[in-house]
Amino acid sequence: MSSKADIAASEAASARMFDPLDIGAATRSDFDFAQTLRQYWRTVLRWRLTLAGLVAGCLAVGVIVTLMMPSRFTATVKIQIDRNQKQVTNVAGLEVPAAGQEAEFYATQYALLGTRVLAERVANDLGLARNDAFLATHGIDPESLRDTGDGVSPAAAQKKRRDLVVNLLLANVTISPVRASKLVDVDYTSRDAAMSARIANQWASAFIAQSMDREYSSTAAARRFLEQRIDALRRKVEESEQMVILNGSRSGLVALDQVRDADGRTISDRTLASADVEQLSIALNQATADRIAAMARSSGKAEASAETLSSPVLSALRADRTQASAKLAAARMQYGAEYPTVAELSREVDMLDAAIARETARIGAVHENAYRQALVREEGLKARVAALKADLDRQNRAKIRQGIYQREADTNRQLYDALLQRYKEIGVAGGVGANNISVADPAIIPPSPSSPNLPKNLAIALLLGLACATVATVVFHQFDQSIREASDVQTLLGLPLLGATPQVEPARFVTEVQDPKSDLLDAVFSIRSSLAYTTSHGLPRSIAVISSRPSEGKSSTAFALAAVIGRTGKRALLVDADMRWPSVHQMAEVENGNGLSEYLAGDDAWQANVRHSSLAAIDTLPAGRIPPSAAELLSGDRFEGFVRQALERYDHVVIDCPPVMGMPDAPLIARAVEGAVYVVEYAGVAVRDVQASLRRLSQVNGRTLGVVLTKVREHKGGYSYGYGQHYAAANAGG
Numbered sequence: 001m002s003s004k005a006d007i008a009a010s011e012a013a014s015a016r017m018f019d020p021l022d023i024g025a026a027t028r029s030d031f032d033f034a035q036t037l038r039q040y041w042r043t044v045l046r047w048r049l050t051l052a053g054l055v056a057g058c059l060a061v062g063v064i065v066t067l068m069m070p071s072r073f074t075a076t077v078k079i080q081i082d083r084n085q086k087q088v089t090n091v092a093g094l095e096v097p098a099a100g101q102e103a104e105f106y107a108t109q110y111a112l113l114g115t116r117v118l119a120e121r122v123a124n125d126l127g128l129a130r131n132d133a134f135l136a137t138h139g140i141d142p143e144s145l146r147d148t149g150d151g152v153s154p155a156a157a158q159k160k161r162r163d164l165v166v167n168l169l170l171a172n173v174t175i176s177p178v179r180a181s182k183l184v185d186v187d188y189t190s191r192d193a194a195m196s197a198r199i200a201n202q203w204a205s206a207f208i209a210q211s212m213d214r215e216y217s218s219t220a221a222a223r224r225f226l227e228q229r230i231d232a233l234r235r236k237v238e239e240s241e242q243m244v245i246l247n248g249s250r251s252g253l254v255a256l257d258q259v260r261d262a263d264g265r266t267i268s269d270r271t272l273a274s275a276d277v278e279q280l281s282i283a284l285n286q287a288t289a290d291r292i293a294a295m296a297r298s299s300g301k302a303e304a305s306a307e308t309l310s311s312p313v314l315s316a317l318r319a320d321r322t323q324a325s326a327k328l329a330a331a332r333m334q335y336g337a338e339y340p341t342v343a344e345l346s347r348e349v350d351m352l353d354a355a356i357a358r359e360t361a362r363i364g365a366v367h368e369n370a371y372r373q374a375l376v377r378e379e380g381l382k383a384r385v386a387a388l389k390a391d392l393d394r395q396n397r398a399k400i401r402q403g404i405y406q407r408e409a410d411t412n413r414q415l416y417d418a419l420l421q422r423y424k425e426i427g428v429a430g431g432v433g434a435n436n437i438s439v440a441d442p443a444i445i446p447p448s449p450s451s452p453n454l455p456k457n458l459a460i461a462l463l464l465g466l467a468c469a470t471v472a473t474v475v476f477h478q479f480d481q482s483i484r485e486a487s488d489v490q491t492l493l494g495l496p497l498l499g500a501t502p503q504v505e506p507a508r509f510v511t512e513v514q515d516p517k518s519d520l521l522d523a524v525f526s527i528r529s530s531l532a533y534t535t536s537h538g539l540p541r542s543i544a545v546i547s548s549r550p551s552e553g554k555s556s557t558a559f560a561l562a563a564v565i566g567r568t569g570k571r572a573l574l575v576d577a578d579m580r581w582p583s584v585h586q587m588a589e590v591e592n593g594n595g596l597s598e599y600l601a602g603d604d605a606w607q608a609n610v611r612h613s614s615l616a617a618i619d620t621l622p623a624g625r626i627p628p629s630a631a632e633l634l635s636g637d638r639f640e641g642f643v644r645q646a647l648e649r650y651d652h653v654v655i656d657c658p659p660v661m662g663m664p665d666a667p668l669i670a671r672a673v674e675g676a677v678y679v680v681e682y683a684g685v686a687v688r689d690v691q692a693s694l695r696r697l698s699q700v701n702g703r704t705l706g707v708v709l710t711k712v713r714e715h716k717g718g719y720s721y722g723y724g725q726h727y728a729a730a731n732a733g734g
Contacts, residue, residue: 062461595624
């Protein structure tokens with residue numbers, strides 16, 4: 001049996017690499033998710049009955065609650081909500097079309113379906129505030145609401161009842177949009193199937209009516225606004241047109257005609273002054289032309305003028321003179337110059353020449369007179385045109401102000417016409433009453449109750465139970481951080497597991513140590529083998545056995561370890577250094593007379609106090625009499641001297657130390673020995689306490705060789721097999 005344990009321990013030690021002084025290795029190592037899961041799983045296994053009870057209790061509560069719940073019926077009405085209203089008329093709506101706002105629009109509609117205003121409308125339409133059956137369907141006794149009590153007016157009680165009805169409606173209605181559609185389900189739940197269907201249908205009808213009222217209200221508000229604006233603009237149009245007329249009267253502007261464009265703006269405004277100037281300018285131009293022509297006629301020779309050449313009088317005179325000249329010439333040739341006939345003909349020619357000259361002079365005088373008349377007429381027209389131009393300039397300056405008044409009148413007229421047209425359009429659109437909401441599928445009386453739903457409630461209870469179990473597991477794991485697995489030692493403490501000892505009845509402990517086939521002895525042999533690999537020279541010669549608190553199996557481990565060392569042929573001394581609560585002498589069945597305390601107090605003859613145990617091949621040094629202050633005895637150099645002297649006579653010295661927590665004895669002893677074996681009770685002290693104790697040992701440069709897990713119970717914490725197999729497996733994995 002011992003050889004089997006030695007082989008297992010040897011394999012474990014050869015595969016294990018550790019630093020005994022690195023106590024904080026567990027806290028500095030990377031987070032091991034798998035290891036954490038295993039720890040929580042072990043917590044689940046330890047508390048499986050409690051956790052199963054939690055889950056079963058939640059399921060039982062779910063069943064009881066389901067059986068006690070009254071039947072409730074849910075009626076559903078399906079409503080279709082379109083983004084835009086139906087275009088019954090060709091009149092544009094009041095709101096500007098907003099593309100890309102589908103989500104906002106439908107979210108708004110869904111929110112409006114659950115408003116308190118809509119609930120109040122449904123309550124008023126159905127008279128639910130006076131309906132006792134409605135209150136009864138929701139588990140409320142109507143009689144309890146009739147007692148108004150002292151100091152409560154009937155009006156206040158009625159208001160309280162209306163508020164209660166509205167709150168019940170809002171609490172039992174559910175708005176559920178149908179994905180990827182324009183449909184939305186409105187569910188209402190109560191204990192009466194017919195009441196549920198009635199309220200669901202009324203909810204849809206009230207929502208449609210509310211939407212139409214809201215649309216009509218907005219149209220009515222727009223009409224009132226437009227009426228006010230139209231009235232104001234009408235007054236402004238009248239005022240501006242009056243200003244145009246008054247300004248024209250004051251300025252003397254006489255408009256002959258006005259031309260307006262398609263938008264009603266005045267683009268041409270012809271006045272009397274401009275027409276006069278235009279006509280006189282034409283007359284002046286003609287007079288100027290006539291004057292120039294008359295000047296041309298009067299400036300030339302009269303006899304060479306066209307009038308002279310074309311004058312019939314001159315032509316007749318010239319013809320007569322020609323004939324007279326011919327007769328004169330013939331008479332002179334026939335009769336001579338002195339002949340009376342010749343003289344008479346000569347006088348006739350002279351008379352014709354004088355007549356021609358007079359006619360020519362008369363024509364020249366006519367031309368001169370025509371020129372003077374044309375000049376006078378031109379000058380007169382010039383003066384008249386200049387006067388009209390001055391008057392036109394004055395009117396043009398006045399016309400600038402007239403244009404301002406005219407533009408203001410035109411603008412006011414355009415605004416007035418546009419608002420008047422819009423007012424007519426809104427009146428037509430508001431009277432049509434089209435709506436974008438309709439009932440796609442009315443609610444019917446539900447044939448079966450919607451709740452309680454036993455499978456659903458059980459599923460919820462199961463989830464709640466699992467959640468409670470999970471929380472309980474985390475709580476148990478946090479508050480119960482004791483060592484329960486071999487792997488926990490290395491993971492949580494950062495130290496190797498030297499071995500594990502089974503839980504043994506105190507009355508049978510000595511018997512188990514003496515029995516070569518016992519599981520306890522095999523376990524201690526395994527511990528001794530593991531210790532042989534902690535130093536370069538094999539088994540440490542001086543070993544301190546330490547624990548965090550009393551009753552963890554520290555003294556029994558020290559006794560068993562010393563006994564096993566003695567069975568291997570080595571001379572071993574077991575020292576009881578727990579001078580506060582000595583117990584080694586009882587296990588070794590020796591007398592606790594003088595002992596270690598006497599040596600530390602000054603008695604050098606410690607060898608005389610050594611007792612040989614008949615139960616094991618070891619010598620025992622009892623603790624001796626309990627000193628007033630054990631810490632003062634251990635704080636000097638005598639204990640280190642005692643260890644050196646003991647090693648001169650014995651191969652190994654095993655020291656049973658006091659607990660670390662609350663006392664300074666163990667750290668003082670640990671610094672005087674080659675190494676310490678730390679004893680941890682299975683499922684006993686919390687890991688944080690062990691870690692704190694190990695830190696105290698490291699602060700005094702004490703070397704911790706490893707951990708021994710004591711009082712391990714079979715079939716607990718994963719030990720589901722025989723103990724001999726367990727400790728071998730534990731050491732192999734540690």
